[in-house]
Amino acid sequence: MTKTSMDLSELLAKHDQGDLLRSIAEAVLQLIMEADVDGLIGAGRHERSGERTTWRNGYRERALDTRLGTLNLKVPKLRQGSYFPGFLEARKTSEQALVAVIQEAWIGGVSTRRVDDLVQAMGLSGISKSTVSKLCKDIDERVGEFLNRPLTGEWPYVWLDATYLKQRQGGRIVSVAAIIAVAANTEGRREIIGLGIGPSEAETFWTDFLRSLRARGLGGVRLVISDAHSGLKAAISRVFEATWQRCRVHWMRNALAHVSKGQHTVVAAAIRQAFDQPDRTHASETWRKVAEQVRPRWPKLADLMDESENDVLAYMTFPRQHRTKLHSTNPIERLNKEVKRRADVVGIFPNEASIMRLIGAVLFEQNDEWQTASRYMMVEAFAQIDKEEIDPILSITTKAA
Numbered sequence: 001m002t003k004t005s006m007d008l009s010e011l012l013a014k015h016d017q018g019d020l021l022r023s024i025a026e027a028v029l030q031l032i033m034e035a036d037v038d039g040l041i042g043a044g045r046h047e048r049s050g051e052r053t054t055w056r057n058g059y060r061e062r063a064l065d066t067r068l069g070t071l072n073l074k075v076p077k078l079r080q081g082s083y084f085p086g087f088l089e090a091r092k093t094s095e096q097a098l099v100a101v102i103q104e105a106w107i108g109g110v111s112t113r114r115v116d117d118l119v120q121a122m123g124l125s126g127i128s129k130s131t132v133s134k135l136c137k138d139i140d141e142r143v144g145e146f147l148n149r150p151l152t153g154e155w156p157y158v159w160l161d162a163t164y165l166k167q168r169q170g171g172r173i174v175s176v177a178a179i180i181a182v183a184a185n186t187e188g189r190r191e192i193i194g195l196g197i198g199p200s201e202a203e204t205f206w207t208d209f210l211r212s213l214r215a216r217g218l219g220g221v222r223l224v225i226s227d228a229h230s231g232l233k234a235a236i237s238r239v240f241e242a243t244w245q246r247c248r249v250h251w252m253r254n255a256l257a258h259v260s261k262g263q264h265t266v267v268a269a270a271i272r273q274a275f276d277q278p279d280r281t282h283a284s285e286t287w288r289k290v291a292e293q294v295r296p297r298w299p300k301l302a303d304l305m306d307e308s309e310n311d312v313l314a315y316m317t318f319p320r321q322h323r324t325k326l327h328s329t330n331p332i333e334r335l336n337k338e339v340k341r342r343a344d345v346v347g348i349f350p351n352e353a354s355i356m357r358l359i360g361a362v363l364f365e366q367n368d369e370w371q372t373a374s375r376y377m378m379v380e381a382f383a384q385i386d387k388e389e390i391d392p393i394l395s396i397t398t399k400a401a
Contacts, residue, residue, distance in 0.1 A: 020365050022068045024139065029064070029073055033085055037076040040083060054080040062088055140353070143360035146367070147195055151213070154220025155183040155193070156385060157322070157377075158242075161226065161329045163336050165359075167349045174199070176352070178339070178359055179209055182332045183218065184325075186382045188375035192335070192367045193218065195360055197352050206235035214239055222385055223318060225329055228254075228311070246311035248275070248327040258301040267294065267301070275327070280316040287313065319381035335366055 034045075037056065043049035045056065059074035064087070076083060159182045164175045181194035194213050198205040206229075224236050225245040236244055252268060259267045270290050277283040287309055295302035315326040325331050342362050349355045370376070 020361060025068050026071045033076055037083055054078050064088055139357055143357060143364060146364045147360055151193055151217035154186045155218055156220055156222040157184040157326060158221055159225045159329055159332050161332055161336060163339060165343050165349060165355060173348055181213060184377050188377040188379040190370055190376035192363045195363060197355055203231035203234045206232045207238055210235050210239040223326060225326060243314050244311060245314040245326060246308060247329045248312055249330060251308060251312050255301055255304055258298050280313060283313050283316045319384040321378045321381040338362060
């Protein structure tokens with residue numbers, strides 16, 4: 001058989017303005033119908049074959065309502081006989097099978113037989129291994145272009161966070177770290193700029209990941225916000241001349257672990273007084289005063305406050321208009337929840353490529369939504385960022401590697 005009438009990449013290109021998942025669903029079903037009709041005819045489009053029984057005769061448009069939205073399809077017509085795909089029947093099980101097929105196709109490392117079985121359940125003649133491979137290849141190319149695109153301009157703020165997923169390796173199920181990087185540029189726009197998969201959050205992995213971002217053009221980084229991790233902090237100092245902001249939310253949880261549960265509310269309120277101050281100087285004064293107040297009763301909490309003051313209050317040196325977005329990794333928490341929601345559908349990923357395919361597509365979708373939203377940060381406030389105004393003791397700067 002010859003190839004289908006339209007490449008999947010061409011089909012997807014026609015849906016650049018729409019929802020990616022819905023576009024993929026339309027493209028998959030179109031490929032399935034084209035392959036199904038090739039089987040009925042006994043020959044592919046424009047193919048000479050002694051087994052040919054009839055010829056194509058244009059298309060008729062049909063709509064399929066699913067949870068992904070309305071899919072606009074073109075059903076092939078035949079000169080003799082008729083063809084009508086079973087999945088266009090209005091039945092809930094067909095829609096479920098459709099979604100399952102898309103999910104299986106996204107998880108490229110699973111058995112092709114499982115994908116074929118799902119398509120058979122939809123009343124079709126099946127889907128070949130080459131068709132599944134073609135689908136995954138085109139998705140990988142689109143996701144790869146997004147995750148490896150050049151980064152231009154200056155990106156003063158970078159948020160980093162990791163979530164753990166399950167992956168099968170050599171007959172074992174292991175936990176791997178999926179690291180997501182989000183940054184805000186001087187135009188006030190927020191973008192997802194990177195995704196990395198590794199066995200752990202070791203310094204070498206973080207360093208390689210951050211260097212890959214810099215190699216793509218990530219520059220002008222002034223503040224990196226993340227949870228406390230020695231490997232990450234060391235990697236930041238190796239790759240960027242930037243200040244590190246320890247996630248205030250995660251720090252507070254660690255701090256309250258040194259306090260009896262009944263006193264959490266009182267102690268948290270006392271510490272938050274420092275966060276309510278107008279500048280870094282007053283915040284530091286309040287912070288130290290609170291540390292001395294809690295020291296007799298909770299010495300471990302006081303020691304933690306002494307050690308982490310510069311890291312937790314680093315954001316106070318930056319423009320006040322930006323501070324609500326800079327003190328923690330909360331701005332990307334919603335993104336992480338969406339990643340976990342999609343990943344939970346899969347459960348255990350068969351390989352790293354399947355993680356990059358699915359999670360990368362989720363990030364692609366989210367980034368498109370961000371670009372159509374209003375600016376994330378006030379542009380005028382970026383002019384207030386002045387390198388000389390940042391307290392040297394806050395920075396973990398070294399010469400960039």
